[in-house]
Amino acid sequence: MAVRKLVLDDFFDEEQYTLIGIHCTLEDYRLAYLLNKYLEINLLRKPEDLDFDKGKSVYSIFEWEDSKHLKTWSLVSNICKREEQNKTTYASLFETQEPIIKTYNLIPEYKQVNFFLKIENEYNDSKEKYIVKQILSIPQIVTAYSIDTSQLKSKANLIFS
Template sequence: MAIHKLDLGEFDEIDYSLIAIYTPLDDYRLAYFINQKFNVSLSKSKKEIQITGKEGEAHFSRFHYYEKKKEISWDLIQNKNEIIHKQKKENLNLFSDIDMEVSSKIYMLPEFKKVDYFLKIENGDDLNVLKIQNTLNTIDNITTMYIADTDKIKSKNNLIF
């Protein structure tokens, strides 16, 4: 009887580029500028990225474009979000029955807490990521950006959607 062995290393292979973007722009404005510069058509996806953490559940906005000819997928993803959860005071005093609303930040990729957005390009082997980075640099309100090292990301599962 023949023994078949599966190599799970093939599934762990990263087939996308990830560009970290720092900008004060809103997500829809950044998507508009990217659409202009790269002749793509990023549009707001109804499927937001949902992440549950110890603080609660957060939804991150996502703008998506799929280029059928080249089979390249573009995603502009929000990294920071603020959630509000109720916290009950446990002191036995005059204000013990008050529920406080506490706001806390949650990150899609906690390793990059200062990054505002990520541009994820899947199957873009034909594309020059450095050229994309230089073109992004021409957008006025982008403070800085860099190609994120995907080997250092511990929460890679958050990028599967």
């Protein structure tokens, strides 16, 4: 009896997407508005933010499904700041709690990036450069650049659904 072996490597390829890091000091809603205006897209705030570790870190997310080109655009914050209580004990009878601000990152390898623009169904190189050029034309943007997703260690954090 012959033994047949099925190789499924081709069926389970990684999802293809373009990832652009954006440095700016804008609020998330303002950046989404400017990206909509300059890129002629329609990012809308999702009803629920990305939640990691049961509320330990929460990241805002805006999304647009382009049905014409079968692409999904997502703008997600990379930085979450939370106020937590720090218990300190001094050489006294009383224990005090001081609030401290802790910073969490969605992608820890890129701590300086404020936002990520993820475009599912990868664009070719020239279209990606055009998108980055359009983002850089926004006066409030400090810098924006493409990120090589094959080098990311925490790419599982970019799965939004």
